[in-house]
Amino acid sequence: MSEPVITCKDLVCGYGENAVILEDVNLEIHRGEILALLGGSGCGKSTLLKTMVGLLPPISGEIRLLGHDVYSLSSTERRQVLKRTGMLFQYGALFGSMTNMDNIALPLRQHTNLPEPVIQEAVRQRLGLVGIKGLEHRLPADVSGGQRKRVALARASILDPEIVFCDEPSAGLDPIVAAGLDQTLRRFQRLFGMSMIIVTHELESIKILADRVVMLADGVVQAIGTVDELSESPIEAVYNFFHRIPTDYAEEGETVLESLEVARPT
Numbered sequence: 614m615s616e617p618v619i620t621c622k623d624l625v626c627g628y629g630e631n632a633v634i635l636e637d638v639n640l641e642i643h644r645g646e647i648l649a650l651l652g653g654s655g656c657g658k659s660t661l662l663k664t665m666v667g668l669l670p671p672i673s674g675e676i677r678l679l680g681h682d683v684y685s686l687s688s689t690e691r692r693q694v695l696k697r698t699g700m701l702f703q704y705g706a707l708f709g710s711m712t713n714m715d716n717i718a719l720p721l722r723q724h725t726n727l728p729e730p731v732i733q734e735a736v737r738q739r740l741g742l743v744g745i746k747g748l749e750h751r752l753p754a755d756v757s758g759g760q761r762k763r764v765a766l767a768r769a770s771i772l773d774p775e776i777v778f779c780d781e782p783s784a785g786l787d788p789i790v791a792a793g794l795d796q797t798l799r800r801f802q803r804l805f806g807m808s809m810i811i812v813t814h815e816l817e818s819i820k821i822l823a824d825r826v827v828m829l830a831d832g833v834v835q836a837i838g839t840v841d842e843l844s845e846s847p848i849e850a851v852y853n854f855f856h857r858i859p860t861d862y863a864e865e866g867e868t869v870l871e872s873l874e875v876a877r878p879t
């Protein structure tokens with residue numbers, strides 16, 4: 614089997630020694646695989662993603678991205694490695710004052726010497742591939758939420774990366790639009806053979822997309838496996854997610870709400 618595209622070894626990540634979010638992360642992501650990262654709000658999914666993409670140095674342990682320890686590379690070498698990856702941020706992160714064309718063209722203008730007409734043609738083609746042909750001259754604010762995610766996907770994939778990281782790609786979309794986006798992500802992966810790391814809470818998305826699932830809870834990886842394997846897991850956090858059992862946090866909230874209802878004069 615080829616070398617994993619990402620390896621985490623005894624990884625501890627977070628925001629300094631006093632703000633450890635995840636410990637003991639041991640994980641390999643294979644070439645061409647779609648891996649879903651699951652876990653409750655605040656469990657550290659985005660933190661792990663930021664650590665993987667070179668934005669947040671690990672507190673300890675090792676992370677190798679495409680065979681490199683990105684945190685020990687010079688900034689030029691790091692750029693070379695990161696250029697082989699694409700990121701779809703949780704909150705879109707498109708530049709609001711730039712047209713969709715300019716947003717998507719940005720990585721090509723930054724990392725290649727392609728002539729402008731070639732860049733513009735590549736952007737138009739990519740817009741067609743993500744299913745929003747003809748929207749190149751609009752601003753991100755002037756398209757729908759689902760279309761904006763597709764613009765972000767076009768930008769994240771324009772350099773034909775070997776790995777695409779997606780932080781909650783379908784958050785805030787209605788189920789039909791979300792399912793359409795999932796199909797596009799799957800088609801992209803088949804077409805280009807890239808690996809994808811996708812953070813999502815949507816069970817339906819996970820079933821369509823994920824080859825394997827990593828479940829995070831209580832500061833550690835609770836389980837790694839296929840959807841079928843995890844849906845039979847006896848581990849409480851995993852079982853609760855796959856059987857849609859509310860978490861303690863939700864129960865706590867319910868209790869507060871109930872006490873408020875009792876206290877409210879009728």
Ligand SMILES: Nc1ncnc2c1ncn2[C@@H]1O[C@H](COP(=O)(O)OP(=O)(O)OP(=O)(O)O)[C@@H](O)[C@H]1O
Nearest residue numbers: 628632634652653654655656657658659660661703
């Ligand atoms: N820059 C930061 N500095 C300090 N703590 C942070 C920072 N960013 C996030 N955190 C904390 O790290 C923890 C994990 O946050 P993270 O964003 O990784 O969660 P998440 O699993 O992605 O949640 P969600 O599903 O809500 O997006 C949270 O307690 C959060 O408050």
Ligand SMILES: [Mg+2]
Nearest residue numbers: 658659703780
């Ligand atoms: Mg997050």
